[in-house]
Amino acid sequence: MEHVRELVARHFGSRDGELLVGGLAIRDLVATHGTPVFIYDAAALDRQLAGLRSAYPAPFEIYYSVKANPCPAVVRHFVSRGLGLEIASAGEFHQALHAGCEADRILFAGPGKTERELAYVLERGIGEIHVESTLEAERVAAISTRLGIRTRVALRVNPGAEAQGGAMRMGGKPAPFGVDEEILDEVLDRLLALPSLDLQGIHLYAGTQILDHRILVTQYRRGIEIARRVADRMARPLRTLDFGGGLGIPYFASESPLALAPLAEGLAELVGELANDPRFKDTRFIIEPGRYLAGEAGIYVTRVNDMKVSRGKTFLIVDGGMNHHLAASGNLGQVIKRNFPAAILNRLDEESVMKSDVVGPLCTPLDVIARDLALPAVEVGDLFGVFQSGAYARSASPLGFLSQPTPAEIFIRAGEAIVARRAGSYEETLGDLP
Numbered sequence: 001m002e003h004v005r006e007l008v009a010r011h012f013g014s015r016d017g018e019l020l021v022g023g024l025a026i027r028d029l030v031a032t033h034g035t036p037v038f039i040y041d042a043a044a045l046d047r048q049l050a051g052l053r054s055a056y057p058a059p060f061e062i063y064y065s066v067k068a069n070p071c072p073a074v075v076r077h078f079v080s081r082g083l084g085l086e087i088a089s090a091g092e093f094h095q096a097l098h099a100g101c102e103a104d105r106i107l108f109a110g111p112g113k114t115e116r117e118l119a120y121v122l123e124r125g126i127g128e129i130h131v132e133s134t135l136e137a138e139r140v141a142a143i144s145t146r147l148g149i150r151t152r153v154a155l156r157v158n159p160g161a162e163a164q165g166g167a168m169r170m171g172g173k174p175a176p177f178g179v180d181e182e183i184l185d186e187v188l189d190r191l192l193a194l195p196s197l198d199l200q201g202i203h204l205y206a207g208t209q210i211l212d213h214r215i216l217v218t219q220y221r222r223g224i225e226i227a228r229r230v231a232d233r234m235a236r237p238l239r240t241l242d243f244g245g246g247l248g249i250p251y252f253a254s255e256s257p258l259a260l261a262p263l264a265e266g267l268a269e270l271v272g273e274l275a276n277d278p279r280f281k282d283t284r285f286i287i288e289p290g291r292y293l294a295g296e297a298g299i300y301v302t303r304v305n306d307m308k309v310s311r312g313k314t315f316l317i318v319d320g321g322m323n324h325h326l327a328a329s330g331n332l333g334q335v336i337k338r339n340f341p342a343a344i345l346n347r348l349d350e351e352s353v354m355k356s357d358v359v360g361p362l363c364t365p366l367d368v369i370a371r372d373l374a375l376p377a378v379e380v381g382d383l384f385g386v387f388q389s390g391a392y393a394r395s396a397s398p399l400g401f402l403s404q405p406t407p408a409e410i411f412i413r414a415g416e417a418i419v420a421r422r423a424g425s426y427e428e429t430l431g432d433l434p
Contacts, residue, residue, distance in 0.1 A: 003341040011044040017349035022412035035303040036320025042413040044297035055264040060285045066092045068290025068391040073411035073420035075099040086288040090117035111176045128152045130203040144196035156203040205244030213263035231279035247292035291391040298390025314356040321360015321367040326397040339370045341387040350376035403429040
């Protein structure tokens with residue numbers, strides 16, 4: 001509960017025990033928009049962005065990673081704040097354009113890009129493609145030749161184990177991401193021999209959900225070592241050095257937030273060391289945060305629909321579950337189920353008097369949102385909310401499971417609740433069936 005109190009105090013607020021989002025009472029919001037619903041607060045997004053901008057000095061640029069939360073209002077908000085976008089599919093490219101992002105401010109990363117996807121983004125002037133294999137580079141080159149263009153690319157590198165860290169390692173081991181550092185010179189030679197490719201630099205992404213600033217600085221230093229090697233091989237300065245994302249937020253009681261002040265000190269020292277290195281003259285350093293920017297700004301809100309006791313254990317049954325928020329159920333990478341910060345949103349100031357499992361409406365034992373959660377005296381109709389739900393929540397969940405309607409997304413900005421995505425209907429569960 002202490003984690004919930006910290007989040008409420010930092011980003012939201014409360015009145016008479018009821019959660020406020022952007023100054024709006026949660027009961028008023030759900031009275032208008034129903035449950036289940038995802039609610040995102042623009043002020044919380046801006047607060048996270050301001051923290052990063054204070055920590056990362058020039059020449060670092062921030063690109064929002066659309067995969068974290070592709071809600072149109074969220075993407076549009078970050079574009080309005082001057083951020084570029086990092087995408088991982090042609091669908092996300094289309095969403096980025098729809099949000100008002102210029103095509104040349106979009107980076108395309110991710111393994112397994114199809115020829116159709118590559119042609120789609122190249123025809124529309126994408127800013128840079130991060131190639132993940134020699135075959136993919138040759139595909140980009142062939143399409144570029146056909147279109148009569150020269151395409152800006154960066155090479156994604158799978159660095160060695162000494163650069164690793166975070167809750168989910170994406171490099172330093174056999175992986176579908178990028179090319180192994182061990183064969184980097186060979187791959188560089190092949191890319192440099194393709195005249196329709198303009199090799200800008202490299203992209204490194206060693207892990208995600210990193211909460212220790214020392215791991216980030218260590219990874220960046222290792223990335224710079226690799227970048228020096230690449231610049232020497234290319235015989236010219238790098239134009240881009242993309243460090244990926246990886247910045248984490250604390251989900252569980254044992255975790256602490258990423259410390260920005262010492263991170264800023266480490267980054268300032270690192271940038272100072274490069275001031276006179278000609279290999280980094282005018283190089284753009286890029287980071288691609290997604291979770292850090294959006295995660296804390298979102299809340300998943302459900303309504304208590306039923307309560308029951310089975311063999312001495314109390315269950316709260318709410319009207320949304322793992323089909324909307326797979327991560328909170330523990331089925332998106334957790335080995336041992338741990339509860340996200342969660343609370344009864346209309347009873348924030350009441351003492352805990354019971355422990356309960358909170359489960360969704362799905363006909364599967366996997367649909368458990370919280371286990372043995374300490375709660376106040378709950379009544380049917382109360383509002384149960386899961387915090388830290390602004391990233392890898394709705395879009396990372398099996399929305400079609402059991403043909404439940406999809407939840408709405410509401411964006412709160414300057415005291416106004418905007419419907420970013422309306423709730424689905426029973427009829428729409430048929431999807432595209434003829």
